[in-house]
Amino acid sequence: MxxxxxxxxxxxxxxxxxxxxxxxxxxxxxxxxxxxxxxxxxxxxxxxxxxxxxxxxxxxxxxxxxxxxxxxxxxxxxxxxxxxxxxxxxxxxxxxxxxxxxxxxxxxxxxxxxxxxxxxxxxxxxxxxxxxxxxxxxxxxxxxxxxxxxxxxxxxxxxxxxxxxxxxxxxxxxxxxxxxxxxxxxxxxxxxxxxxxxxxxxxxxFAWRALSGLWASGSLATSGQSDLTGSTPRYRLYPAKDGGIIACAALEDHFWQRFTAVIGLEERLRDDSRDPSATIAAVAAIIASRTTPDWAPVLARADCCVTVMRSIEDALADPHFVGRGVFAHRVRGAEGGTLPALPVPIDPQFREPPGSEKPSPPPLFG
The missing domain is CATH 3.40.50.10540 (Crotonobetainyl-coa:carnitine coa-transferase; domain 1)
Structure with a gap:
């Protein structure tokens, strides 16, 4: 085709x-x-x-x-x-x-x-x-x-x-x-x-959230004051004991309740509208008490929009991305070696079959 x-x-x-x-x-x-x-x-x-x-x-x-x-x-x-x-x-x-x-x-x-x-x-x-x-x-x-x-x-x-x-x-x-x-x-x-x-x-x-607030109400959340830039405990980065990062995006209440339950947050702090700063501090202390390898399976089972931040090396080896063929195409160099091709958001049905090699433009001489 x-x-x-x-x-x-x-x-x-x-x-x-x-x-x-x-x-x-x-x-x-x-x-x-x-x-x-x-x-x-x-x-x-x-x-x-x-x-x-x-x-x-x-x-x-x-x-x-x-x-x-x-x-x-x-x-x-x-x-x-x-x-x-x-x-x-x-x-x-x-x-x-x-x-x-x-x-x-x-x-x-x-x-x-x-x-x-x-x-x-x-x-x-x-x-x-x-x-x-x-x-x-x-x-x-x-x-x-x-x-x-x-x-x-x-x-x-x-x-x-x-x-x-x-x-x-x-x-x-x-x-x-x-x-x-x-x-x-x-x-x-x-x-x-x-x-x-x-x-x-x-x-x-990309400023859609800020513009909607500014144009509709005349108010504008500044750096760190909106729920997508750190004002809420539900959307934050929490350091773990080993220096790794837990990325929390449990915005919806059912995700937030799963997350706070699985980490054992005190009941009184789960209503983060009362004192967001206190909830942030408590969640941070709990996350900091364990390492990312400890947290990873716990959070995965909870299915609560909270994940361990991976290095790019780990992400490249993730069976999900490998299985989807994200890195299946190759670049062929002038000397015959190959590299994985840069992933691009083109549906696989519109590209050549996975595993295909295409050359990079050769070096310029003169």
Whole structure:
């Protein structure tokens, strides 16, 4: 059975994370992705650790893509890119707004070459607006939209989130969604379009809880004051005796009652509306009295939305994820070795069979 994006050609001018991860997902669904690298290659090729002549992260993000080097400042490079655009479905770029236009490949110029072309631009703040040309990275984007203000660390020790939320949830995922929508729209109209993906815009989506309170009542919970950032004993991280962490998310009362019963919390403290601080302290003391190996089977039997925090090494070996085939695909390196492919949220029925190997783009020479 053909894959959903079989026959779709994507010209990928992106580097680093948001764009390459998006085109990886398109490639996993069957698209032909031609990655255009400037002389010297994608910056991520140089990232440590290295694997078979190039960065391991680069290999994971660019599995199964074809790559060519073009200098878009030269007539030869421009001519080759124009030829590719004539025969492609999607152009994916991640430059600052206006850069590609200066090189002769803005949306209007590219549409003149191919009216059916879907032209996707990822940037920090979008193609328009006062901040459109402002430099930034993930931390800047979540800081400038107010999302970072909800980090639960104390003011003297603020916490950096462990995930690149803006890059992936604000860049990669919206880009893939909108490219698929644009392809469907092109089926209906025969025309391409320009997609303006601003990584910051989607950060307001992640503030849904705070915005609902602010817009409806004028009140706003600050860092650590909402029930999802530490104000309630039902949604917290509790250290165990061995230094491990118990992740409690027993928000609903039936889960909370199971949890407090199985750990032996005093009856008077189970009504956490009376004195949340006292309940938090009591639960913390109980959890700290035993190790995570002690707690793991107890909490699993209770089925109460409370789990032991695992290391990523432990998670990789979890029979659940292994059994679901999350790590079943492989990246083949230039020297013949393989690595597990980066898991992507594409339904298995739309990908090649588990166990399939696809090459990483080879190292650049010269």
């Amino acid at each position: 053909p894959q959903p994006l079989s026959g779709i050609r994507v010209v990928d001018l992106t580097n680093l994370l948001p764009g390459p991860l998006a085109t990886l997902m398109l490639a996993e669904a069957g698209a032909e992705v031609i990655k255009i690298e400037r002389p010297g290659g994608d910056d991520m090729r140089a990232y440590a650790p290295q694997w078979q002549g190039t960065g391991a992260a680069f290999s994971l993000l660019n599995r199964g893509k074809r790559t060519i080097t073009l200098d878009l400042k030269t007539p030869e490079g421009k001519a080759k890119l124009k030829s590719l655009l004539e025969r492609s479905d999607v152009l994916f770029e991640q430059f600052r707004p206006g850069i590609l236009e200066k090189l002769g490949f803005g949306f209007d110029a590219s549409r003149a070459v191919n009216p059916r072309l879907i032209y996707c631009s990822i940037s920090g703040y979008g193609q328009t607006g006062p901040r459109a040309n402002e430099a930034g990275h993930d931390l800047n984007y979540i800081a400038s939209t107010g999302l970072l203000a909800f980090q639960p660390g104390p003011p003297d020790r603020p916490v950096i989130p462990p995930a690149l939320v803006a890059d992936i949830a604000g860049g990669t995922f919206p880009a893939v969604i909108n490219i698929l929508l644009a392809l469907r729209q092109r089926d209906l109209t025969g025309r391409g379009c320009h997609l303006d993906i601003a990584m910051t815009d989607a950060m307001f989506t």
